[in-house]
Amino acid sequence: METTALSANAKEIGLRINGEAVRESVPVRMHAADFLRHRLGLTGTHVGCEQGVCGMCTILVDGQAVKSCLLLAVQLDGADLWTVESLATGDELNELQQAFKRHHALQCGFCTPGFLMLATSLKKRGEPLSRAEIREEISGVLCRCTGYEGILRALEEYLQAPGEKETAGAGVAR
Amino acid sequence: MNRVVENLEARRDGEAEGLDRADAPPFRHRLIGAPIPRKEDDRLLRGDGRFTDDVEFAHQLEMAVGRCPFPHARIRSIDISQARALAGVKHILIGPEVRRASGPLTVLRPVPGAPQLPYYALAQERALHEGQPVVSVVATSRAVAEDAIELVDIDYEPLPHLSDALDALAEGSPVLHPDVLPSNLLASNKDRSGDPEGRMAEADTVIEGRFRINRVTALPMEARAIVAVWRPGARELTVHASTQVPHLVRKQLAECLRIDEGCIRVIASDVGGGFGQKLGICPEDILACLHAMALRRPVKWIEDRLEYFRASTHGREAIHDFRIGARADGQILAMTNIYRTDLGAWNSSFGSAQLSSVVFTGPYKVADGSVERQVVLTNKTPIGAYRGYGQPEVNFALEVLIDRLARRLRYDPLEFRARNMLRPEDFPWKTPSGAVYDSGDYLRTLRMAAEAVGYQAHRASPKRRKDGRLVGIGLSSFVERTGYASARFLANRGSKFGAHESVTLRANRSGGIDLYTGVSTFGQGNETAFAQLCAGILGVEYDAIHVHAGDTGASPLNTGAFASRTLIAAAGALREAAQSLRDKTIRIGAWALDAAARDVEIAGTVLRLRGDPGRSMALSEIFTRAILGQGIPAGETPGLEATAHFEPPAAAFSFGTAAAVVSVDPETGEFSVERFVMVHDCGTVVNPALVEGQVRGALVQGLGAALGEELRYDKETGQLVSGSMLDYLAPTAADVPPIELLHTEVPSPVTTLGIRGVGEVGTIPPGAAVANALCDALAAYGVEISELPITPESVWRAIAASSACSSGA
Numbered sequence: 001m002e003t004t005a006l007s008a009n010a011k012e013i014g015l016r017i018n019g020e021a022v023r024e025s026v027p028v029r030m031h032a033a034d035f036l037r038h039r040l041g042l043t044g045t046h047v048g049c050e051q052g053v054c055g056m057c058t059i060l061v062d063g064q065a066v067k068s069c070l071l072l073a074v075q076l077d078g079a080d081l082w083t084v085e086s087l088a089t090g091d092e093l094n095e096l097q098q099a100f101k102r103h104h105a106l107q108c109g110f111c112t113p114g115f116l117m118l119a120t121s122l123k124k125r126g127e128p129l130s131r132a133e134i135r136e137e138i139s140g141v142l143c144r145c146t147g148y149e150g151i152l153r154a155l156e157e158y159l160q161a162p163g164e165k166e167t168a169g170a171g172v173a174r
Numbered sequence: 175m176n177r178v179v180e181n182l183e184a185r186r187d188g189e190a191e192g193l194d195r196a197d198a199p200p201f202r203h204r205l206i207g208a209p210i211p212r213k214e215d216d217r218l219l220r221g222d223g224r225f226t227d228d229v230e231f232a233h234q235l236e237m238a239v240g241r242c243p244f245p246h247a248r249i250r251s252i253d254i255s256q257a258r259a260l261a262g263v264k265h266i267l268i269g270p271e272v273r274r275a276s277g278p279l280t281v282l283r284p285v286p287g288a289p290q291l292p293y294y295a296l297a298q299e300r301a302l303h304e305g306q307p308v309v310s311v312v313a314t315s316r317a318v319a320e321d322a323i324e325l326v327d328i329d330y331e332p333l334p335h336l337s338d339a340l341d342a343l344a345e346g347s348p349v350l351h352p353d354v355l356p357s358n359l360l361a362s363n364k365d366r367s368g369d370p371e372g373r374m375a376e377a378d379t380v381i382e383g384r385f386r387i388n389r390v391t392a393l394p395m396e397a398r399a400i401v402a403v404w405r406p407g408a409r410e411l412t413v414h415a416s417t418q419v420p421h422l423v424r425k426q427l428a429e430c431l432r433i434d435e436g437c438i439r440v441i442a443s444d445v446g447g448g449f450g451q452k453l454g455i456c457p458e459d460i461l462a463c464l465h466a467m468a469l470r471r472p473v474k475w476i477e478d479r480l481e482y483f484r485a486s487t488h489g490r491e492a493i494h495d496f497r498i499g500a501r502a503d504g505q506i507l508a509m510t511n512i513y514r515t516d517l518g519a520w521n522s523s524f525g526s527a528q529l530s531s532v533v534f535t536g537p538y539k540v541a542d543g544s545v546e547r548q549v550v551l552t553n554k555t556p557i558g559a560y561r562g563y564g565q566p567e568v569n570f571a572l573e574v575l576i577d578r579l580a581r582r583l584r585y586d587p588l589e590f591r592a593r594n595m596l597r598p599e600d601f602p603w604k605t606p607s608g609a610v611y612d613s614g615d616y617l618r619t620l621r622m623a624a625e626a627v628g629y630q631a632h633r634a635s636p637k638r639r640k641d642g643r644l645v646g647i648g649l650s651s652f653v654e655r656t657g658y659a660s661a662r663f664l665a666n667r668g669s670k671f672g673a674h675e676s677v678t679l680r681a682n683r684s685g686g687i688d689l690y691t692g693v694s695t696f697g698q699g700n701e702t703a704f705a706q707l708c709a710g711i712l713g714v715e716y717d718a719i720h721v722h723a724g725d726t727g728a729s730p731l732n733t734g735a736f737a738s739r740t741l742i743a744a745a746g747a748l749r750e751a752a753q754s755l756r757d758k759t760i761r762i763g764a765w766a767l768d769a770a771a772r773d774v775e776i777a778g779t780v781l782r783l784r785g786d787p788g789r790s791m792a793l794s795e796i797f798t799r800a801i802l803g804q805g806i807p808a809g810e811t812p813g814l815e816a817t818a819h820f821e822p823p824a825a826a827f828s829f830g831t832a833a834a835v836v837s838v839d840p841e842t843g844e845f846s847v848e849r850f851v852m853v854h855d856c857g858t859v860v861n862p863a864l865v866e867g868q869v870r871g872a873l874v875q876g877l878g879a880a881l882g883e884e885l886r887y888d889k890e891t892g893q894l895v896s897g898s899m900l901d902y903l904a905p906t907a908a909d910v911p912p913i914e915l916l917h918t919e920v921p922s923p924v925t926t927l928g929i930r931g932v933g934e935v936g937t938i939p940p941g942a943a944v945a946n947a948l949c950d951a952l953a954a955y956g957v958e959i960s961e962l963p964i965t966p967e968s969v970w971r972a973i974a975a976s977s978a979c980s981s982g983a
Contacts, residue, residue, distance in 0.1 A: 029317065043228040044221015046446070048395050049479040053899035056395055084221035097219040101211050104863045107871060108697030109218025110225065110395040110446030139906035144395050144447050145697045147870035147936075148907040 013077040017042070018086040026073040033057040035073035036083060044084035044113045048142070055141030058114040059083050065121035067140075084113035087120070095161060096120065099154040107145030114141040119155055129159055205710040206927070209863035213701040213721060217444075224443035226399035226416045231472035234401070235264055237462055238319035239475070240309040240326055241484060242301035245335035245553040245892025246350075249299055249308065253327040257311060260325060262318035265465050267310045272296040275464055280429045282422055282454045282523045283559075284668045285549050288361035289354045293520040295430075295460035300333070302350055302519035303555050304894055305484025307457045312465045312473055335553040335892040339493055339516040342552045350519060350551045360517060360549040365531055365607035368542030373508035377499030381579045385571035386961040387941075389491035389516070389885040390878075392560045393904050394696075396446020397477035398486055400459050402466035409433075411463060413440045418448040419734030420726045421692045422671055426455045426523065431463055442724035445696035449875070450559035450934075451487055452696070453736055454523025458485070483897040487523075488885055489560025491516040492530065494571035504585050506594045508542040509535050509606075511568070514550050515557065522556040525549075527564030528667070529655060532609045536572050537616040537651050537829060538594045543606030553892055555885075559736065561872060562937035565654055566879065570962060573650040573942030577949060578958065586633070587946065588624055591651055592617055611653060611827045612924045619831040619853040620651055622916055627833040627851045637951060643837045645848075646951025650939035654828040656738035656856075656931025661821055674821040675743035676730040679708065679751045681759070681814035683801055685779055685794030686718040692732035693740055694724030697871075698933060699864040703741055704748060706861060711752035712759075713776035714793065730817050738828070738931025741860060746820030746926040754816040762814075763796045765807040826922035826930040830854035832939035836947035840955065843970025847877070847911035847944060855918045857930035865932050866915060872936025873913055878905040880941035884963050952976075 012025045017040065026035055031050070036042045036059070048056035050069045057068040060082040087094045093101065096119055106112045118141055122129065129137065134155050135148075143151060217223050242249075254266050272295050279293045292298070297308045309326050313319035336342040336350070342358040350358055374380055401414040411433070417423050420440040428435040445452065458475050466473040477486065494513040500506045511534050515526040526549045534545045580590035595616045596603055603611040624630070632647050639645060658664055658673040678690040689708055693700050705719035722728055733743070756776060763781035764771040767789055774781055782790035799805040803812030832852040838845035852873065859865050882903040886896045896902045921928020945959040948969060956976045961968065 027317070037227070038230070042221070043225075044223075046225070046396070047227070047476075048397075049899040051479070051899055054395060054479075088220050093216065093219060100219055101215045104209075104212070104867050106215060106218055107699070107867055108395070108445065108447045108695075109214065109223050110444075112218050113221050116219070135907045135910075139908040142395060142904055142906060144393055144449070144875065144904065145871045146867055147872075147874035147913070148910055149870050149913070150867065152907065 011074050013074055015076045015079045015081060017081045018083060028072065028074050030073045032068040032071040032073050032076055035076070036068060042083050042085055046110055046113060055114045055118070056111055058117045058141060060117055060121055063121070063124065065118045084116050087116060096158045099158040103150045103154040103157070105146060105150035105154040111141060111143045115143070115151055119158060123159060131156060134159070205706045205716060206860055207862070209861060210702070210706065210716065212699050213705055214695060214699065225396055225446055226401060226414050227476045229401050229414045231401070231403060234472040234474055235312045235314060235469065236316040236319055237310055237312045237465060237473050237475040238316055238323050239307045239458060239461065239481065240323040241305045241481065242297060242308050242330070243304060244301065244330055244332045245304050245337065246333040247301050247330040248333055249297060249301060250329040250331055252309060254309065256325040256327070257322040260318065260322045262314040263311060263322045264314070265312040265469050267296060267461060267464060269294065269296045269298045272464065273298060276430050276460055277432060279455060279457065279460065280426050281521050281525060282426065282670045283525050285361040285521065285525055286363055286668050288521065288549065291351055291354065291521050295457040303553050304892065305481065305555055306519070307461065307485070310461045310465070312469065337552055337554060337887040337889055337892050339514045339550040339552060342550050343514070350553065358551040360521065360551055362546060362548040364544060364546040366544035367606040370508040370510050370542045370544045373542040374497065374499040374510070377507050378502040379579065379582055380497060380499045381575060381582060382495065382497040383571070383575050383578065383960055385494045385496065385574065387490050387492045387494070387567040387570060388879065388883070388962045389488050390560070390883045391483065391486070391488050391885055391902070392449035392451035394447025394449060394451060397479060397482040398452065398456065398458065399476045400462045401472060401474045402462040403472045404467045404470055406470055409437045411438045411467065413438065413463065415440060415442055415459065416445050416452055417442045418445065418452045418694060418696060418736055419454065420694055420724050421731055422734055423455055423459070424726050427459065427463060430455070430460050439727040441727070442694035445694050448696040449561040450563055450736055451489070453559050456486065479899055480897065483885070483902065484555060484894060487558025488518065488555050489557060490567055490879065491557060492567045494568060496571045496575050498575055498579055500579060500583060502583065504583055504590055504593050506538060506540055509540050510543060511545045511571070512548070514548045516552050516554065517549050518552060518554040518556040520556045522558040524559040526557060527567065529564030530568035531607050532655050533565055533653050534568050534572065534607060535605050536569065537596055537653050539596045539600060541606065545607055554887060561875060562934045565934070566876060566937045566941060569650060569652050569938045570941040570945070574945050574959065577648070577946045587649055588620065588629060591620055591649065595620065595651070609655065610824060612824060612922050614827065614829045614855060614920050615918065616651065616829050618918060619829060619855060622853045622918070623649065623831040623833045623851050626853070626914060626916060627835060627849060629833065632835070639837070643839055644951040645835065645837045646947040646949070648834045648836065648943045648946025648948070648950055649831060650942035650946065651831040652829065652938045654738070654931070654935045654938060655825050656828050657742040657822055657825045657925070658737060658739060659825045660823065671733050672821065673743065674733060674819050675740065675747050676732045676817065676819040677704070677744060677747045677751050678730050678815065678817040679755050681755065681797040681800060683794060683798045685792060685797055686720055687712070687714065689719055689721045690729045691721065691723050691744065692726065692729035693735045693744065696735070698735065698740065698868065699861065700735065700740060703860050703864060704744065707745055707748045708752050711749055712756050715778050718779070730819070738933040741929050742822050742826060742925045742931055743820060745929055746822060747818045749926055750818035750820060751816040754818070755814060758800070758814060759793070759796055762800055762806050762810060763791050766791055766796065766799070766805065820926070822925050824924040826857060826925045828854065828856045828930040828932065828935050830935065832943045834943040834947040836944060836951060838948055838951050838969065840952065840973060843966045843973060845948060845966060845969055849914065850911050850943070851914045852939065853916045853918065854935055855920050855930065856932040856935070857920060857922045857925070858928040859917070859919060860929065868932045869915055869936045870913060872934055873940060874905050874910055876937035876940035877911070879937070880944055880962055880964060882963055882965065
């Protein structure tokens, strides 16, 4: 019986990730979250369901919040990506991360990168959001620990604050 | 934030019975009770957590598992030849090899009187539930391993299956384990005291009801995960796992793999949620280790969400038959409860909930009662512990029936509860099941909840709104057992774990303290609370405490984080170890400063003379002297390290009352929870931010289980029909109703610092509070709610059923 490794079917892609150019050959069936985690070592992007429901793997692709488990790595060819690793500058957490810390917006922390990247995209819209609107906007990312209260408080504060100084993650608007 | 802490100062200052007066100085330290930021946050906010899938080794392989698609099937044959031929496949295991290489999965919390079931990591000649592992493959990648699973040819013969506990108990049902049991009743046990039958006969009114509690899942955002590395020359199996109990996983792996515990090191760095589910081992843990030992290469298994729903232990699911007898004057005379917990096909590490028995009389003064647990086997995924573990189930039955009884006796449900509640002077109170409630002011939480929610005003007002919606209010009062009574108590129940916690503190040359604990970090904020207590007792800076958690190679032997017990037990160990370290630091430092020990104090980074702060010595200098053994008093041994183990003498019971305001459309059954108020007491609060986070998180899980979450099996096919994130409706931010929290603070007389546990309480009252509010709103229709989850459809059906009844009458 002849068998073949399906994973041998690969393609080279080029993209920018957190401001750096990357070229990699990837199996065409590898999803984007696995590519980030296991090829690039960017393990801050987590995987929770692989069907686009839980939102653990949310990243920014060309300025949009996207669930990276629903994309194939090959679809990232030419894209500009930002992950949670881009938010802090050196030892300093950015304003969003500091708001999360202040408001006890995380417990186990597994969902946190997803919420942070979603919040980063909401901030870029520049629109004021009510608490009810924030609830709706973040309902694509699940948290099983906090009951969402701390997350809502942190986001209310962050989204109301004037725009923070340019950090790596803020660079997506360029 | 609607948080009110009412300190009962007299008790807090050590008046409560048994509270050690030596606790007094650390109590007042600025750190204890402060909402300081968490130690855990920085790494998690930067994506720098170390979850199990983030661990990678050179030459690592990956495992996939082939699972039975039927609820019950005989395995006629397995052909792995095609799978083996696939490029990249390194190793395949099937049932017989697993049985040769390992023992059956052991149980940490056996059901008393139950036989050990032959639960192997892979199904032997029969698979007993959908999702049970049948074959496992290790390959160069998960994708290749999954391809290989597709190529395994298994010939199944489907067998008759059972998906309902009452069917499983019925005469003539197929028996799941005919070799070890005559029926599907794994075991039963009964607790009783007084004369419940006699008192029931005296009652003017006896009310009874059958309550069905849904099967749900903990749904941690990180599913299970393991990486196993075997170094044969060193005889060392290192296991990175997503677990709440590293030391207990080590024990079980040693038992099942038949190797010495000394050969195994379990590391749980960051854990993405546990909620009771990640207690002990599951079949895949054994499989990963067997592969790694055979291949001598690292093997990783990361559970995907589809296998999570079928293979990780489920929670809850029970049928309670509850009876209450009362006099016409509103005095409850007796309670009885017979309940069946649906265990699924096998006894998991933590098995079936027993806490339903422990707290079945709730916060009420009932001396005559009996409770019987029947543990039933069905062709479903095994049940394990899940946050609250028996308490939400029995609270739903009890508190819904309390409301029905109050209505029957024409009492206001609030006053009926108040009339029967235990009073502060009743403690310690021994319940009919033998539990001893330590202390509390239960009635006060009831009154506070009623006041906060505007109970009286609400009941007086018209209930129908202009838009046609009906509004109702519902209460649920509760107790929660936190911690364990003692190791002796646990031994009587057959548990294979103790009741103690431990900690090692080790001074370092930088002037800091390394704190080693076997408790892993899965969101409760242990690192923060431990450091807070340690810094508070020692008098050093919070930032000087470095917590090393969840590594059996580094930490003293402990029990682990579950049953809301961590801080109850760990605080005692921390206090003892910190005091020992402090004493030695003071002896060395006082000698170096040429002062008397009583005249010096630790203040942040220095040891100084009380009256003359100019005379001081840096802690880094004292610690260095101690570590080197140079410049210390004669007779003092070198080193500055302390390990302490502590077992709390008894369990501490948290308590409180929840109130829900619900509006419902009587035409459609659609309803919404408009307010949810909870008053809660967890004794002395170490960090109010952590407490609030725990309570809110658990409340939302409890509301999820009450109002939507359900693992539903199709009765005809035995298939799990809500087996993905798209079908299993966990609450999103948009689903959470407004929640108001209030706290009282009655320190427990039986624990260090008066701490009561807090981790699970929020899961307990939501079901009954919402059901009671709906029944109140729909009182004109005579609606009764006896099942969870409560959905618009189930409410609509209940309205239709009661309307049909009344129109037919």
